[in-house]
Amino acid sequence: xxxxxxxxxxxxxxxxxxxxxxxxWTPIATNWAYIDHTINITxxxxxxxxxxxxxFMAYCVFRFRHREGRRADYNPENKRLEWWLSxxxxxxxxxxxAPGLVVWHQFVTVPADATExxxxxxxxxxxFRLPGKDGQLGTSDVRNIASDNPMGLNxxxxxxxxxxxxxxxxxxxxVGKPVKVxxxxxxxxxxxxxxxxxxxxxxxxxxxxxxxxxxxxTGTFDVLCAELCGxxxxxxxxxxxxxxxxxxxxxxxxxxxxxxLSPAKAVVKTTYQSGSK
Amino acid sequence: xxxxxxxxxxxxxxxxVPDVELYHPRSWWTRYVFxxxxxxxxxxxxxxxxxxxxxxxxxxxxMRLQLGFPGTFSFIDxxxxxxxxxxxxxxxxxxxxxxxxxxxxxxxxxxLMVGARDMVFPxxxxxxxxxxxxxxxxxxxxxxVPGGPTGAGWTLYPPxxxxxxxxxxxxxxxLMLASLIxxxxxxxxxxxxYVVTVLQARTRGMTLMRLPLTVWGIFTATVMxxxxxxxxxVASVMLLFDRLLGTSFFxxxxxxxxxxxxxxxxxxxxxxxxxxxxxHPEVYIVALPAFGIVSDLISTHARKNIFGYRxxxxxxxxxxxxxxxxxxxxxxxxxxFPQFGYFFAxxxxxxxxxxAIKVYNWVLTLWRGDIHxxxxxxxxxxxxxxxxxxxxxxxxxxxxxxxxxxxxxxxxVAHFHMVMGVAPIMVVLxxxxxxxxxxxxxxxxxxxxxxxxxxxxxxxxxxxxxMHYLGLLGVPRRYFELLDTTFIPSSAHxxxxxxxxxxLIVGFSQMxxxxxxxxxxxxxxxxxxxxxxxxxxxxxxPETPPAHGNWGKELPVVYRWAYDYSVPGAAEDFIxxxxxxRATQLVQGAAS
Numbered sequence: 103x104x105x106x107x108x109x110x111x112x113x114x115x116x117x118x119x120x121x122x123x124x125x126x127w128t129p130i131a132t133n134w135a136y137i138d139h140t141i142n143i144t145x146x147x148x149x150x151x152x153x154x155x156x157x158f159m160a161y162c163v164f165r166f167r168h169r170e171g172r173r174a175d176y177n178p179e180n181k182r183l184e185w186w187l188s189x190x191x192x193x194x195x196x197x198x199x200a201p202g203l204v205v206w207h208q209f210v211t212v213p214a215d216a217t218e219x220x221x222x223x224x225x226x227x228x229x230f231r232l233p234g235k236d237g238q239l240g241t242s243d244v245r246n247i248a249s250d251n252p253m254g255l256n257x258x259x260x261x262x263x264x265x266x267x268x269x270x271x272x273x274x275x276x277v278g279k280p281v282k283v284x285x286x287x288x289x290x291x292x293x294x295x296x297x298x299x300x301x302x303x304x305x306x307x308x309x310x311x312x313x314x315x316x317x318x319x320t321g322t323f324d325v326l327c328a329e330l331c332g333x334x335x336x337x338x339x340x341x342x343x344x345x346x347x348x349x350x351x352x353x354x355x356x357x358x359x360x361x362x363l364s365p366a367k368a369v370v371k372t373t374y375q376s377g378s379k
Numbered sequence: 380x381x382x383x384x385x386x387x388x389x390x391x392x393x394x395x396v397p398d399v400e401l402y403h404p405r406s407w408w409t410r411y412v413f414x415x416x417x418x419x420x421x422x423x424x425x426x427x428x429x430x431x432x433x434x435x436x437x438x439x440x441x442m443r444l445q446l447g448f449p450g451t452f453s454f455i456d457x458x459x460x461x462x463x464x465x466x467x468x469x470x471x472x473x474x475x476x477x478x479x480x481x482x483x484x485x486x487x488x489x490x491l492m493v494g495a496r497d498m499v500f501p502x503x504x505x506x507x508x509x510x511x512x513x514x515x516x517x518x519x520x521x522x523x524v525p526g527g528p529t530g531a532g533w534t535l536y537p538p539x540x541x542x543x544x545x546x547x548x549x550x551x552x553x554l555m556l557a558s559l560i561x562x563x564x565x566x567x568x569x570x571x572x573y574v575v576t577v578l579q580a581r582t583r584g585m586t587l588m589r590l591p592l593t594v595w596g597i598f599t600a601t602v603m604x605x606x607x608x609x610x611x612x613v614a615s616v617m618l619l620f621d622r623l624l625g626t627s628f629f630x631x632x633x634x635x636x637x638x639x640x641x642x643x644x645x646x647x648x649x650x651x652x653x654x655x656x657x658x659h660p661e662v663y664i665v666a667l668p669a670f671g672i673v674s675d676l677i678s679t680h681a682r683k684n685i686f687g688y689r690x691x692x693x694x695x696x697x698x699x700x701x702x703x704x705x706x707x708x709x710x711x712x713x714x715x716f717p718q719f720g721y722f723f724a725x726x727x728x729x730x731x732x733x734x735a736i737k738v739y740n741w742v743l744t745l746w747r748g749d750i751h752x753x754x755x756x757x758x759x760x761x762x763x764x765x766x767x768x769x770x771x772x773x774x775x776x777x778x779x780x781x782x783x784x785x786x787x788x789x790x791x792v793a794h795f796h797m798v799m800g801v802a803p804i805m806v807v808l809x810x811x812x813x814x815x816x817x818x819x820x821x822x823x824x825x826x827x828x829x830x831x832x833x834x835x836x837x838x839x840x841x842x843x844x845x846m847h848y849l850g851l852l853g854v855p856r857r858y859f860e861l862l863d864t865t866f867i868p869s870s871a872h873x874x875x876x877x878x879x880x881x882x883l884i885v886g887f888s889q890m891x892x893x894x895x896x897x898x899x900x901x902x903x904x905x906x907x908x909x910x911x912x913x914x915x916x917x918x919x920x921p922e923t924p925p926a927h928g929n930w931g932k933e934l935p936v937v938y939r940w941a942y943d944y945s946v947p948g949a950a951e952d953f954i955x956x957x958x959x960x961r962a963t964q965l966v967q968g969a970a971s
Binding site for chain 2: 105108109112116119120123124125126127128134136137140141144147148151152155156158159162163166167168172173174175176177178179180183184187188191192195198199202203205206209210224225243244245247285287288289290291293295297298300301302303304305306307308309311322323324326327328329330331332333334335336337339
């Protein structure tokens with residue numbers, strides 16, 4: 103009796119907690135509301151199944167608990183019932199999977215007008231790079247990294263010269279403009295994580311990974327590292343500021359290009375280029 | 380042995396292997412220490428796993444102290460925190476749960492449940508335990524070496540696992556990899572034993588479709604482990620080479636503390652693929668024995684046959700097979716080729732179907748049962764609640780795009796603790812209350828057992844259910860401190876403190892259980908051979924605890940499936956598997 107009641111309370115309590123607890127996702131700041139919708143669908147379906155199973159179990163415990171003289175039924179199987187339950191489960195699974203795959207297709211299909219920007223992770227800080235006037239990011243290689251070239255840009259690549267390099271500063275994005283965020287690491291795994299963006303992706307040394315977003319509201323957002331990267335993992339922070347067009351350009355004007363930060367005369371000492379892409 | 384039809388009853392085939400004389404112990408040492416008796420080895424495995432598991436439990440308290448009350452405990456620094464989470468995870472998953480289910484329950488129950496005298500290779504079985512013990516000692520030694528244990532996270536992802544900037548980069552990671560390699564060698568010796576014993580040493584009449592689900596669960600999990608562990612083995616060896624010999628299997632050109640390292644050309648993702656090719660089946664290596672055992676607990680204590688036995692067997696086999704093609708769902712945000720997402724999301728969600736069937740069949744077994752709310756039954760009910768909860772949140776994380784915001788947050792931590800931490804532990808505890816009488820001849824104290832159950836079940840639920848919502852909020856995992864953020868409200872810190880307090884209470888309540896184990900050994904009520912009035916063979920041994928060789932002079936013969944509870948017309952509400960059918964049921968028995 104008490105056992106059945108407690109089981110039922112666990113199910114009801116879980117639902118009440120879900121509805122009334124103050125902890126819920128952050129207000130979204132990008133186009134990925136589809137992801138939130140898919141999570142909501144999943145909550146409805148799984149929540150229904152959870153309550154149904156636990157309530158059924160609690161009922162059984164209450165109704166069929168041992169009493170003097172009670173004897174269980176002998177009931178090895180019921181093909182029809184098992185078949186129906188399997189089909190029902192399959193339908194529920196499909197109802198979650200189908201929207202999930204559709205949204206994933208959007209997630210991995212970058213729109214043609216997305217601007218490429220770059221985020222570079224290293225223990226334990228973030229650097230950012232924006233394409234310059236030519237609208238293209240120059241090539242880079244970890245072997246090029248030097249004190250005057252913190253992101254390891256390729257000096258021979260003319261696209262690199264006008265790239266805007268932001269070391270240990272904040273990243274600004276323009277609201278309403280889609281960006282493809284290229285992700286790069288020079289040492290260990292990191293993960294560029296802004297909770298309000300919903301999108302995230304690991305940064306892997308030796309590879310360039312990406313995700314794309316369109317910021318839909320202005321504001322200042324925390325950047326955290328979401329892939330364990332050593333002792334100061336928890337301190338690896340930065341900020342992303344989403345601006346209106348005018349503020350964005352005002353900020354952009356003040357940033358230094360690669361050529362300004364690291365004048366060409368320094369080229370002499372980096373004579374080897376093997377492995378540069 | 381001459382093949383004669385047993386008592387002239389049709390349908391009973393001759394024994395497949397002759398009854399052999401076992402190597403009987405001649406001294407105290409070979410009886411209790413270097414024993415070849417699977418039952419002694421099982422107890423050795425269980426005690427060792429419990430001992431190292433207690434270390435992992437204490438580590439979880441230290442982690443929770445830090446998470447609940449950051450800045451309060453000066454003896455925990457960021458490096459130690461990472462070492463605690465790494466060792467906690469590795470110990471719990473591999474050295475406790477895998478060893479306990481397969482080495483502990485597998486060794487004790489397989490020979491008894493299939494009607495064998497022992498494992499087929501008793502000497503190799505003994506070696507298996509001693510190598511496991513060595514692996515545990517090597518692992519434990521990392522707490523005492525310079526630099527301490529590795530803090531790379533239990534996934535040991537390179538490059539950071541072997542670079543400076545990660546604690547334990549010196550000795551810790553080397554010994555961790557060495558310990559894993561030893562564990563796998565030891566496990567393989569035991570695992571081959573379990574598989575061959577189930578396939579070859581079943582007693583007469585014990586067809587595969589008459590095996591208790593416990594054996595099906597452990598057997599399938601062992602086959603999976605034999606296929607999955609080699610991936611971890613090679614990954615460990617390759618990582619060891621990268622660290623010691625300067626190879627670059629997993630190491631691209633990169634900076635180590637700002638300076639260009641000598642590595643180049645390797646792939647960190649390769650390690651992740653190898654790790655999760657092991658790591659995902661590992662989840663089911665822990666879960667399938669739990670599925671099997673809990674089926675038998677529910678059936679026995681509800682005095683009713685398990686509902687849909689054949690479906691249950693096929694579900695176990697299907698889950699085992701499918702679990703080998705879902706591994707990359709741990710890598711949706713790893714940077715792997717994004718189109719893989721479709722395939723792995725689909726396979727992952729398909730697993731939900733056989734898994735759901737198992738859940739339905741457990742609760743349908745309760746329907747019109749005669750439910751005895753014994754301590755094992757309570758733990759089985761607790762398992763269903765926590766497993767359903769954890770399994771359903773798996774549908775979030777398996778559905779590729781939903782995983783994107785949730786991965787690497789506390790949602791993941793809550794999910795996997797619920798589904799492969801709390802739920803299997805519920806089964807382990809229920810199983811200990813269930814089989815302790817067979818192992819010792821005495822019952823565990825019921826009052827202490829019920830106290831233990833309620834504190835553990837409700838406490839664990841209070842710890843892990845709210846934790847999902849921290850993850851939904853965006854709180855990342857593996858964080859020593861959350862520091863200042865704009866999105867984490869102070870109420871989340873209060874919730875963290877609450878979780879920590881409950882975790883300490885649940886942790887300490889396990890001491891009641893340990894006390895019960897020792898107390899009942901001396902003061903427990905005598906149980907007799909079959910206190911739960913169960914049908915399976917282990918309860919039908921001539922002696923309790925069973926002697927070496929299990930069955931006295933003659934092996935049992937099996938006439939029926941493992942679930943003849945409350946058969947209409949039978950005098951008792953259970954019919955042991957080795958009870959011959961009455962003359963009137965002869966024809967029916969032969970046909971089945």
